[in-house]
Amino acid sequence: MRVPFSYLDRQFADVGRYLEDIEGLVRSGDFTLGKPLLEFERRFADLCGMPYAVGVGSGTDAIVLSLRINGVGPGDEVITTPTTFVATVGAIAMTGATPVFVDSTDGYVIDPAKIEAAITARTRAIVPVHYTGNVADMPAIMEVARRHHLLVVEDACQAIGGMIDGRPVGTWGETACFSLHPLKNLNVWGDGGVIVTRSTALAEQLRLYRNHGLVNRDEVALFGYNSRFDTLQAAVGLRLLDQTEFITERRIANARRFDEAFKDLAPLVRIPTRRQGVKHVYHLYVVQAARRDELLTYLNRHGVEAKVHYPIPMHLQPASRSLGYQEGDFPVSEEYSRTAITLPAHQHLTDAEIAYTVEQVRTFYLERPRE
Amino acid sequence: MITPTLKIPYVNLAAQHAPIRAELLEAVAGVIDRGDFILGAAVHDFESRVGELVDARFAVGVNSGTDALVLALRALGLGAGDEVITVPNSFVASTSCIMLVGARPIFVDVRDDYNMDPDQLERVLTPRTKAILPVHLTGRPADMAPIMDFARRHRLSVIEDCAQAALAEYRGRPVGSMGTVGCFSLHPLKTLNACGDGGVLTTNDESVAEHLKILRNIGLQNRNDCVIWSGNSRLDTLQAAILLVKLKYVGAWTEKRRANAAFYDDALGGIEGVQTPVNRPNVKAVYHTYVIQADRRDELKRYLADHGVETGIHYPIPVHLQTVGQQLGYVAGAFPTAERQAQRILSLPVYPELERSELEYVAGTVRRFYGVDGAPR
Numbered sequence: 221m222r223v224p225f226s227y228l229d230r231q232f233a234d235v236g237r238y239l240e241d242i243e244g245l246v247r248s249g250d251f252t253l254g255k256p257l258l259e260f261e262r263r264f265a266d267l268c269g270m271p272y273a274v275g276v277g278s279g280t281d282a283i284v285l286s287l288r289i290n291g292v293g294p295g296d297e298v299i300t301t302p303t304t305f306v307a308t309v310g311a312i313a314m315t316g317a318t319p320v321f322v323d324s325t326d327g328y329v330i331d332p333a334k335i336e337a338a339i340t341a342r343t344r345a346i347v348p349v350h351y352t353g354n355v356a357d358m359p360a361i362m363e364v365a366r367r368h369h370l371l372v373v374e375d376a377c378q379a380i381g382g383m384i385d386g387r388p389v390g391t392w393g394e395t396a397c398f399s400l401h402p403l404k405n406l407n408v409w410g411d412g413g414v415i416v417t418r419s420t421a422l423a424e425q426l427r428l429y430r431n432h433g434l435v436n437r438d439e440v441a442l443f444g445y446n447s448r449f450d451t452l453q454a455a456v457g458l459r460l461l462d463q464t465e466f467i468t469e470r471r472i473a474n475a476r477r478f479d480e481a482f483k484d485l486a487p488l489v490r491i492p493t494r495r496q497g498v499k500h501v502y503h504l505y506v507v508q509a510a511r512r513d514e515l516l517t518y519l520n521r522h523g524v525e526a527k528v529h530y531p532i533p534m535h536l537q538p539a540s541r542s543l544g545y546q547e548g549d550f551p552v553s554e555e556y557s558r559t560a561i562t563l564p565a566h567q568h569l570t571d572a573e574i575a576y577t578v579e580q581v582r583t584f585y586l587e588r589p590r591e
Numbered sequence: 592m593i594t595p596t597l598k599i600p601y602v603n604l605a606a607q608h609a610p611i612r613a614e615l616l617e618a619v620a621g622v623i624d625r626g627d628f629i630l631g632a633a634v635h636d637f638e639s640r641v642g643e644l645v646d647a648r649f650a651v652g653v654n655s656g657t658d659a660l661v662l663a664l665r666a667l668g669l670g671a672g673d674e675v676i677t678v679p680n681s682f683v684a685s686t687s688c689i690m691l692v693g694a695r696p697i698f699v700d701v702r703d704d705y706n707m708d709p710d711q712l713e714r715v716l717t718p719r720t721k722a723i724l725p726v727h728l729t730g731r732p733a734d735m736a737p738i739m740d741f742a743r744r745h746r747l748s749v750i751e752d753c754a755q756a757a758l759a760e761y762r763g764r765p766v767g768s769m770g771t772v773g774c775f776s777l778h779p780l781k782t783l784n785a786c787g788d789g790g791v792l793t794t795n796d797e798s799v800a801e802h803l804k805i806l807r808n809i810g811l812q813n814r815n816d817c818v819i820w821s822g823n824s825r826l827d828t829l830q831a832a833i834l835l836v837k838l839k840y841v842g843a844w845t846e847k848r849r850a851n852a853a854f855y856d857d858a859l860g861g862i863e864g865v866q867t868p869v870n871r872p873n874v875k876a877v878y879h880t881y882v883i884q885a886d887r888r889d890e891l892k893r894y895l896a897d898h899g900v901e902t903g904i905h906y907p908i909p910v911h912l913q914t915v916g917q918q919l920g921y922v923a924g925a926f927p928t929a930e931r932q933a934q935r936i937l938s939l940p941v942y943p944e945l946e947r948s949e950l951e952y953v954a955g956t957v958r959r960f961y962g963v964d965g966a967p968r
């Protein structure tokens with residue numbers, strides 16, 4: 221059996237209606253900041269329970285623009301965690317600020333208890349990442365931020381629909397950043413991102429900032445970027461917005477089945493703490509596994525497209541050389557990178573595929589001697 | 592109240608797309624079937640086709656023309672403390688890109704072809720000058736020979752802003768093949784246009800091309816190794832597939848634009864108060880915009896609008912006179928040619944799908960405004 225990691229062929233098997241929308245756009249030529257984008261933004265904001273959503277070029281751009289519009293730049297420090305995709309750190313660096321790392325918890329999100337020690341006179345912002353679709357401990361993070369007057373920009377790229385006690389991700393930070401990349405829970409057919417905010421002023425500024433600073437066709441209010449969410453992609457996104465809840469629920473159900481099936485494999489398979497009240501949306505279903513690389517090879521060889529997100533923590537990336545970190549600085553993140561494995565848990569998996577995946581993992585540990 | 596006999600919009604994408612709609616949708620469907628939405632096969636095909644078209648060894652697709660400029664500056668190592676020479680009469684992105692990397696834009700005035708005056712370069716050269724960013728505005732190549740010569744003498748990089756000039760040539764060389772890097776926009780209103788934002792860079796320098804590929808993809812050298820912190824600026828595979836369809840037609844479209852421009856040159860040349868574009872030998876312009884200079888410009892624009900002809904002004908406020916430009920420290924009068932042109936320029940519809948009768952109508956309306964053909968105002 222083959223259990224694919226990517227599900228795009230299954231998700232878009234019925235491509236006709238999307239193409240009809242695209243054909244309509246090709247007829248109208250409304251490609252740049254067009255009507256479907258405005259509708260997408262309105263509905264995305266509703267989905268997040270926020271007044272404003274601004275579509276931009278990518279989740280990465282969402283973070284860059286959020287930081288820069290709040291004045292973060294050279295000389296500033298921005299705190300995040302080494303357990304994330306490189307784009308979080310790339311975005312911080314793009315503003316000219318220096319990324320500062322704080323270790324993560326065993327839930328793969330920033331450890332609020334360790335933030336304070338990393339704050340200096342130059343610290344301007346915290347970028348917590350709702351990594352894998354788990355939700356960072358926002359109440360605790362906001363408390364630290366308030367005490368030190370720091371900006372909070374949520375990296376919610378992997379966590380659309382995530383919640384703490386019924387409160388959605390994206391509602392804590394000054395802004396929150398979402399990705400619509402083809403492999404995200406809410407996905408389109410190329411790169412795209414969204415920033416949500418409560419602030420009318422910020423939303424207006426962001427709309428300028430993503431569009432060359434143009435107040436109107438001829439007048440420029442600020443030197444801005446070109447980072448617009450393509451209208452064509454918004455048309456695709458509009459068709460998928462309604463499915464977000466279904467997708468999320470399916471992923472959660474799949475994750476529960478895995479959690480249940482692997483419970484007795486501890487400590488060979490370590491399931492992260494599932495915090496009470498947290499709605500984890502499982503963009504990635506990650507566990508920490510003994511003999512991880514062997515397990516990965518074994519699963520891949522048996523048709524299960526397991527992956528590793530990601531084998532190198534950010535502070536040990538070649539790009540971090542100038543930041544002065546070394547191995548051992550962030551033991552939880554480093555242990556994560558050595559042991560984390562991602563199993564396919566997407567909404568298009570069949571019961572048989574899930575059962576097969578479970579069986580392969582169990583067989584690896586229970587029936588195969590150490591190689 | 593006048594009832595126009597014809598309505599001629601300034602742009603008409605629907606007309607461009609109508610005859611190729613089936614082909615475009617098939618290209619889109621092909622990407623869906625392959626599911627390679629991120630840096631997929633169409634991006635690679637498009638890049639190699641652009642390389643051939645521009646006669647550059649390498650092409651790198653990115654998210655927009657603006658990003659192309661920003662990434663070019665970053666790939667060449669430009670940043671805080673550096674000065675980049677450009678012109679004040681371009682779209683704001685030609686200046687924003689310099690600001691966004693933390694460098695300082697230094698303006699020089701333009702000539703009667705709306706492009707950088709190479710004779711002004713010497714005057715603004717300082718020890719901090721690192722690059723020149725000439726803009727091939729309106730689709731007409733800047734005077735690259737003296738610019739390249741100056742750059743070589745002073746060891747400066749040259750970033751060609753080709754956003755409006757795909758397929759334009761200077762002394763037989765395609766734009767984008769002369770400077771260190773060429774930056775193209777693929778925005779829907781450009782002559783080579785996607786159905787959304789897109790851009791592409793061209794270069795003959797392999798190390799620059801490799802650097803650009805890493806910079807556009809979050810600094811990733813492969814799936815796991817990040818060698819430099821960077822952002823995300825990828826040309827969508829979907830747009831690349833659309834562009835591959837359009838590449839088949841862009842040559843013919845360009846010739847049609849040029850023919851339309853030649854028609855206007857004939858029909859409007861010699862009208863007192865109107866200056867048609869300046870054609871220099873060995874320069875092949877592609878007329879992203881067909882720009883005339885006109886006495887009583889605003890009146891003419893209104894008159895044309897009243898008669899159903901939509902026009903544009905590219906651009907009415909030079910960057911140094913924008914509110915945002917004040918921080919650059921220039922005063923009104925600093926660039927007299929660019930400033931005078933901004934008061935007088937008007938862009939007429941020139942897209943390939945214009946009918947002969949429409950061109951005649953536009954030209955006839957301009958002629959009537961100036962009292963030519965015996966219809967005084």
